[in-house]
Amino acid sequence: MAGANDLIIRIGGEGGEGIISAGDMIAQAAVRSGLEILTFKTFPAEIRGGYAMYQIRFSHEKILSEGSGFDVMCCFNQEALDVNGKSFTDGTVLIYDYPGGDIAEEQDIPGVYCYAVPMSKIAKEDLGTYRSKNMVALGAISELFSISMDSLRATIESKFGKKGADVVEINFKALDAGKNHIRENIDKKDPFKMDPGKPQEDVIVISGNEAVGLGALLAKCRFFSAYPITPATEIANFLSRHIPKFNGTLVQAEDEIASLANVIGASYGGAKSMTATSGPGVSLMQELIGMATMMEVPVVIADVQRGGPSTGLPTKHEQSDLFLAAHGCHGDGSKVVISPEGVEDCIYLTVEAFNVAEKYQVPVLLLSDGSLGFRTSSIKKPDPSKINIVERDKYDPASGDGGYKRYKLTESGVSPMSAPGQPGGNYISTGLEHAESSAPNYTPENHVAMLDKRFHKLDNIEDFFPATEFDEEEGATVGVIAWGSTIGTAREAVKIARAEGSKVAALYPKLVWPVPKKALERFSSKYEKILIPEINKQGQLAKIIASETDIKPISYTIYGGLPFTPRMIADKIKEVI
Amino acid sequence: MAGANDLIIRIGGEGGEGIISAGDMIAQAAVRSGLEILTFKTFPAEIRGGYAMYQIRFSHEKILSEGSGFDVMCCFNQEALDVNGKSFTDGTVLIYDYPGGDIAEEQDIPGVYCYAVPMSKIAKEDLGTYRSKNMVALGAISELFSISMDSLRATIESKFGKKGADVVEINFKALDAGKNHIRENIDKKDPFKMDPGKPQEDVIVISGNEAVGLGALLAKCRFFSAYPITPATEIANFLSRHIPKFNGTLVQAEDEIASLANVIGASYGGAKSMTATSGPGVSLMQELIGMATMMEVPVVIADVQRGGPSTGLPTKHEQSDLFLAAHGCHGDGSKVVISPEGVEDCIYLTVEAFNVAEKYQVPVLLLSDGSLGFRTSSIKKPDPSKINIVERDKYDPASGDGGYKRYKLTESGVSPMSAPGQPGGNYISTGLEHAESSAPNYTPENHVAMLDKRFHKLDNIEDFFPATEFDEEEGATVGVIAWGSTIGTAREAVKIARAEGSKVAALYPKLVWPVPKKALERFSSKYEKILIPEINKQGQLAKIIASETDIKPISYTIYGGLPFTPRMIADKIKEVI
Amino acid sequence: MATETIPMKAKDYKSTIPPTWCPGCGDYGVLNAVLKAFADLKIDINNTALVSGIGCSSRFPYFVKTYGMHTAHGRVLPVATGLKLARPDLEVIAFGGDGDGFSIGGGHVPHVVRKNTDLTYILMDNSIYGLTKGQCSPTSEQGMVTSTTPYGSPDNPVNPLAFCLTYGATYVAQGYSSKPKVVQELVTEAIKHRGFSFVNIISPCPTFNKINTFESYKDKVEPIPEDHDTTDLNAALAIALKAKEGKVPAGLLYQVKTPTLVDRLNEIRQKAGGSDDYDINRIIDAYRA
Amino acid sequence: MATETIPMKAKDYKSTIPPTWCPGCGDYGVLNAVLKAFADLKIDINNTALVSGIGCSSRFPYFVKTYGMHTAHGRVLPVATGLKLARPDLEVIAFGGDGDGFSIGGGHVPHVVRKNTDLTYILMDNSIYGLTKGQCSPTSEQGMVTSTTPYGSPDNPVNPLAFCLTYGATYVAQGYSSKPKVVQELVTEAIKHRGFSFVNIISPCPTFNKINTFESYKDKVEPIPEDHDTTDLNAALAIALKAKEGKVPAGLLYQVKTPTLVDRLNEIRQKAGGSDDYDINRIIDAYRA
Numbered sequence A, B: 001m002a003g004a005n006d007l008i009i010r011i012g013g014e015g016g017e018g019i020i021s022a023g024d025m026i027a028q029a030a031v032r033s034g035l036e037i038l039t040f041k042t043f044p045a046e047i048r049g050g051y052a053m054y055q056i057r058f059s060h061e062k063i064l065s066e067g068s069g070f071d072v073m074c075c076f077n078q079e080a081l082d083v084n085g086k087s088f089t090d091g092t093v094l095i096y097d098y099p100g101g102d103i104a105e106e107q108d109i110p111g112v113y114c115y116a117v118p119m120s121k122i123a124k125e126d127l128g129t130y131r132s133k134n135m136v137a138l139g140a141i142s143e144l145f146s147i148s149m150d151s152l153r154a155t156i157e158s159k160f161g162k163k164g165a166d167v168v169e170i171n172f173k174a175l176d177a178g179k180n181h182i183r184e185n186i187d188k189k190d191p192f193k194m195d196p197g198k199p200q201e202d203v204i205v206i207s208g209n210e211a212v213g214l215g216a217l218l219a220k221c222r223f224f225s226a227y228p229i230t231p232a233t234e235i236a237n238f239l240s241r242h243i244p245k246f247n248g249t250l251v252q253a254e255d256e257i258a259s260l261a262n263v264i265g266a267s268y269g270g271a272k273s274m275t276a277t278s279g280p281g282v283s284l285m286q287e288l289i290g291m292a293t294m295m296e297v298p299v300v301i302a303d304v305q306r307g308g309p310s311t312g313l314p315t316k317h318e319q320s321d322l323f324l325a326a327h328g329c330h331g332d333g334s335k336v337v338i339s340p341e342g343v344e345d346c347i348y349l350t351v352e353a354f355n356v357a358e359k360y361q362v363p364v365l366l367l368s369d370g371s372l373g374f375r376t377s378s379i380k381k382p383d384p385s386k387i388n389i390v391e392r393d394k395y396d397p398a399s400g401d402g403g404y405k406r407y408k409l410t411e412s413g414v415s416p417m418s419a420p421g422q423p424g425g426n427y428i429s430t431g432l433e434h435a436e437s438s439a440p441n442y443t444p445e446n447h448v449a450m451l452d453k454r455f456h457k458l459d460n461i462e463d464f465f466p467a468t469e470f471d472e473e474e475g476a477t478v479g480v481i482a483w484g485s486t487i488g489t490a491r492e493a494v495k496i497a498r499a500e501g502s503k504v505a506a507l508y509p510k511l512v513w514p515v516p517k518k519a520l521e522r523f524s525s526k527y528e529k530i531l532i533p534e535i536n537k538q539g540q541l542a543k544i545i546a547s548e549t550d551i552k553p554i555s556y557t558i559y560g561g562l563p564f565t566p567r568m569i570a571d572k573i574k575e576v577i
Numbered sequence C, D: 001m002a003t004e005t006i007p008m009k010a011k012d013y014k015s016t017i018p019p020t021w022c023p024g025c026g027d028y029g030v031l032n033a034v035l036k037a038f039a040d041l042k043i044d045i046n047n048t049a050l051v052s053g054i055g056c057s058s059r060f061p062y063f064v065k066t067y068g069m070h071t072a073h074g075r076v077l078p079v080a081t082g083l084k085l086a087r088p089d090l091e092v093i094a095f096g097g098d099g100d101g102f103s104i105g106g107g108h109v110p111h112v113v114r115k116n117t118d119l120t121y122i123l124m125d126n127s128i129y130g131l132t133k134g135q136c137s138p139t140s141e142q143g144m145v146t147s148t149t150p151y152g153s154p155d156n157p158v159n160p161l162a163f164c165l166t167y168g169a170t171y172v173a174q175g176y177s178s179k180p181k182v183v184q185e186l187v188t189e190a191i192k193h194r195g196f197s198f199v200n201i202i203s204p205c206p207t208f209n210k211i212n213t214f215e216s217y218k219d220k221v222e223p224i225p226e227d228h229d230t231t232d233l234n235a236a237l238a239i240a241l242k243a244k245e246g247k248v249p250a251g252l253l254y255q256v257k258t259p260t261l262v263d264r265l266n267e268i269r270q271k272a273g274g275s276d277d278y279d280i281n282r283i284i285d286a287y288r289a
């Protein structure tokens, strides 16, 4: 449930009924009218024949998470009612397709405001096209909760304008039909209403996946190769449209192994390079991630996590690839794992992922997740001129120190990297253990020196990438540590818990591997109990922190394919105190 | 250095000079004469042109490890002398090819007994064939340290008999030439000598890799598919000869992914099935290991670990795939990791790996390593009639409880498994999250129930497979925990430390994932400090134990591609006390 | 619970799980034709396993009453191979899509085919990635606009028929979802064939592929001439290569009899003196010093 | 440290790392021929990268002074592809063995080939796994005894030439390590070719392959007839399929000119209005509500 000036609307029904596009439009319209929005979607793993849901949270303030529950439920069919009915509480608003739709009975649920809107019937009988059902629903919703009709019309116009005036007209008519049905037949009793805000110039609405693509472009990524996979494909979709504009290259490879191989070859050649996939792809990439570690080639791998293991729950949400990301690859492999908390982070942490990869010449995994990838959010328009870009330490042919040593044992552990074309910089990049020159070398001394080098270079990463946020509280005994998209939820939970009188602190690391030890130790030294909520079975971050520090965290895991609600974490905080 | 009745001889030179076959023969001969042996080999990663070494440890008692250093070094060339020279100590015996060989100078090393034997010269000039050089060396060695010449001759006869009497004769002549050179020219001053033992009827000499193959046959493995890789290929070599004898199937697949896919298909069909590989193969198998977890198909994957990451050090020794084995696969994957300590374990723990896989319907990884795979040992001949074999819980069509539920939520978490051919047992084995029936199901409740099931079934594994050995000591403050082939070394180290007056206890887990919590906690509750020696950079078992229990281990890692010596661990024990 | 004794009709082979394909999907036609072939052949649901990879088409096994496996993307053939080799008594039929088979799974095809592995492989080719919502597939035309190729695909397509013929397949045929009778016949013969049989079925995806539609195939699908010699590899290759001209030959391209992988493995067992109760001590004793 | 200006001789291209191959290994002949081709072509060591997989043959790049990558088993082509696409200015040449290329790497070949990726691929075919000490390779004959096939291999071999032709390669040739002059010419032309060029070189492994020895090839290697039309795909396929009769055709089988992947990607950049200083704000602004 949302607070004041905060409204959560859900639309649910059969996949393919236009729920996603209706949701997108009302979200866009709300932003046009000056509101903040954050959306949340669930799809079936099948193309047709399953339950799909689109939730929009509206507010006048920055929104941090999906929120807890919902205020308004708009049901396109009986299944949507069944799935969501159990979550109705006192004061929930139910809008449902009746009569003439899939829902056979009139609803009269105690404590719930039930508004019947015959969406299917209006669409089919009055408008002559069943496909306009979603627009009828939008009209009803905007009328009921004062979402600006002008903004909605403007959104429709910019979306369908290209398809012709008649298409726009049909949609307008459907909107009006929905609006009029409310005006004429419904006696609004519920208290929900979103006042329009002050329209803002510098706001964009973008999804998490698109934001990763945008971040890559901002970081000057010029080579991208991937293989389609849910829920990561939209990163490729975005870049396929835009990377050629920068004379960059996009390859749809034959599989994930080939895509990472492409990326490693391109990065060896000097291009900032990236791939994007989900868990199954990351599993397949293990050998080559280790090769990138060994070759010390910078690469960025976005992993939009889904429910696992195996094919699992392709369209659901989980934070369960951390073990694989941090501890995967045979042998001792040094690499970095970064995880964004929200859509804005998807932009800026993608830039950071490139910076870290280039700075340390390592593979960097960027762990997003299905909810975040599909989420759209209103965020401040990024300013490209303010983006800080780090370049790899390049070999300088003029350095003139005799034979070039690709894997020179330097103090920092990072060795200048040449690129083909540079005279004197010739070397063979290799996955075999090698001497400084890059020639194969299997002596014990050399292997020790090179393993040390590859780990040592990351010793100071926490200072280079200090993206760990402290939210301290005097007198608190419990400190919450969250990662990835659970951070937003935890932020709200902490607010709620504090508002309800609990003392609680929080730490939000964006660097999850190597774990930011200094921050973790500083934080844990102040709070007796460390609570780590995360969405996986094993408590993966909690276990990694337990093994890397002296912290003995209390692990709080859920793993049903859905995000936490702030309420859940707030309750847990109280329980732990 | 070995103790009384304990001798370590090394032969070193260029790969391809017959060092490996000479070593094999003297080892065989020693066993024939009633000694115990344990060998250790290092090869170059290239076929030609690198240093190869064969070490044999002889004793009258059971041998637990490669030992510390060596007593006798037989150098075929200068490189062997350079590599090993730094490890000479007071009393080392050096036998070297001089004059007329690759070593240009006569050796006179203070404190070292230097015996020049012109092996190349004798072979070329007296015997007319350079290839007999290794036999000349053997003759000299057996004469010097009283390795039974009769046994050597018998070994040669049984090895070369098939090739004809003249081949045997040439080898005998070379042996004699070496022996005579010692008798005539060398004044033996060193004290080393191996008295023959009592020849034993029920002893075999077998390598770690062959032992894994034998274990598989004993477990009634009838399907094996693999892709060649050093240092695991000998498992496939062994099974390719023998599995067809049992009407079983061996496939050399096109890659490691296909080999595990083959194995999963075969096991679904009801056959006990296995693959064998090394780190790079395990990396490639990650996706399908997760699939086996999800499908609940029993499979055994032998990983003969080598130096990593990436191509790394293909012929060297490391225990660095534990993180990947335990924490690999995207999503939360339940699986089991077992690690043998020596050649005998390679037989019996392979049987156990099958038992665990079948009992729990999980993928089981058997982590051996390069040293152990190539090691030959004299061991007690296994008695097939004493092997305990566990079969999977099979679906009984007569159970008549209506529709078959492949993934039934039982109390133990294990569900009876049907095999094609069984009427009424039809189902679709799947990597998608599924309901009890096996039909796809993505509801939160179901995913939670199924994840819980897949982890829960392993809850009691420590009782089913209680292969954790306690070596307690009253009053000790330090407890050593070792795994894999480091166990043998640790056993000797503990003996040494105790002999030298230290109080120390030890725990030897063979089940490394899920960690045997009860054993670890019982053990750690008694000893203040827990020391974990292992051969990898990160201290992988130490970290996993730290994350799964309250133990804060002291991690002792080396990672030069070679095993520990008992001396190193003994010294560390003292340092920690 | 006993094996069915009354002959089953096509519809009797349907499981209780209703297909999740979009209305109008070509895969329905394939399902119906395959079920008819099953009825024709009196397929025993207990001794048959349908194995698939990942994709819309790979959902196939769920909709049939036999045994089956829904594996990982691209791994249908090696999984099916393992099952067949461990259980030569079973009828093992592999199903999948163009991406599953010829993109991520393309490395397995040559080997499963050259070994003449005793499998039937039924591929539903829609020239698109259906399940992931419309990306370019290995059989998509060069220039095709999809979500990952907004400026048109730069890639020439693969030719599944020509590939399998060159790999040494011993049965190669092509059908079209809208001609269920032909598909049924080709599938029936493919299942009867000993060794590897490949049936490529053009099965349009109306949801995501707006180029290779049922409409577009109307004039392209051409029955293979009656007089085509199905034992002539060169002639078969020539037909397969017609794809370049936009033609879709339908019918049997090639069929020959050669020893299968199961045959060869049996030979090996014989050479090794294989028996179900071989005495393992004979192996162990060879390791005595 | 400046780019070499005096023309380099073949031996000048040798790095300081001596080859680690066994005495008598066919790969020495390939190395020498390739170095001569480099000298012929005045290859610039700074603008050339040799990329390989894993195997004896894949050690090749270490022995040459250019840039290079020694990658993972089977991944030579996709790594080389990435490098070439990111740096079309470079000469990128891929090297590997029969196992690397056609077993574990066999899934990449069709795609790299059909896309006409601008690479030269030189494969040293010894019909064995050399580096892992003698197992059956995808080009090993059926019946061959190796360490993993003690009763003889059950598998029919692959045909690299026929595969690449069917995949749509635009340059396909075969050489033999003992005929270095021919190899040198074929490699020279392959490097000059725009698009994907494939040179299969029979390169015996005297250490582990006792069947396909230099001796055994003496009567098998046959120059391709002078009058062969190298633009005739069917004729080329017919020659490639001669392998079945134990023949080893040597020479150029096929060469045609068609747009390359680099060409196609340039077209896409043009369509997209690509420029090095495209204003990213134009993209961002499209996301305003």
Ligand SMILES: Cc1ncc(C[n+]2csc(CCOP(=O)(O)OP(=O)(O)O)c2C)c(N)n1
Binding pocket: A227, A228, A229, A230, A256, A280, A281, A284, A311, C054, C055, C056, C057, C058, C072, C073, C096, C097, C098, C099, C100, C101, C124, C126, C128, C129, C130, C131, C132, C137
């Ligand atoms: C390792 C892996 N990579 C990617 C995916 C995502 N994926 C699922 S189906 C599919 C392609 C489906 O296309 P096709 O095989 O042609 O089947 P169709 O849906 O068209 O029938 C992809 C890329 C996956 N499941 N696993």
Ligand SMILES: Cc1ncc(C[n+]2csc(CCOP(=O)(O)OP(=O)(O)O)c2C)c(N)n1
Binding pocket: B227, B228, B229, B230, B256, B280, B281, B284, B311, D054, D055, D056, D057, D058, D072, D073, D096, D097, D098, D099, D100, D101, D124, D126, D128, D129, D130, D131, D132, D137
């Ligand atoms: C993933 C992986 N699997 C297996 C291996 C082991 N391996 C190294 S080289 C090789 C085969 C070599 O054969 P080929 O490619 O023909 O090259 P050759 O040595 O004969 O030149 C194998 C199987 C590996 N390095 N990596």
Ligand code: SF4
Binding pocket: A047, A048, C020, C021, C022, C024, C025, C026, C027, C056, C057, C126, C130, C131, C204, C205, C206, C207, C208
């Ligand atoms: S998306 Fe295409 S292939 Fe998939 S079910 Fe729908 S129509 Fe069929």
Ligand code: SF4
Binding pocket: B047, B048, D020, D021, D022, D024, D025, D026, D027, D056, D057, D126, D130, D131, D204, D205, D206, D207, D208
């Ligand atoms: S093993 Fe064979 S391929 Fe390898 S270097 Fe030796 S001869 Fe050449």
Ligand SMILES: [Mg+2]
Binding pocket: C055, C097, C098, C099, C124, C125, C126, C127, C128, C129, C130, C137
């Ligand atoms: Mg498809």
Ligand SMILES: [Mg+2]
Binding pocket: D055, D097, D098, D099, D124, D125, D126, D127, D128, D129, D130, D137
């Ligand atoms: Mg080879």
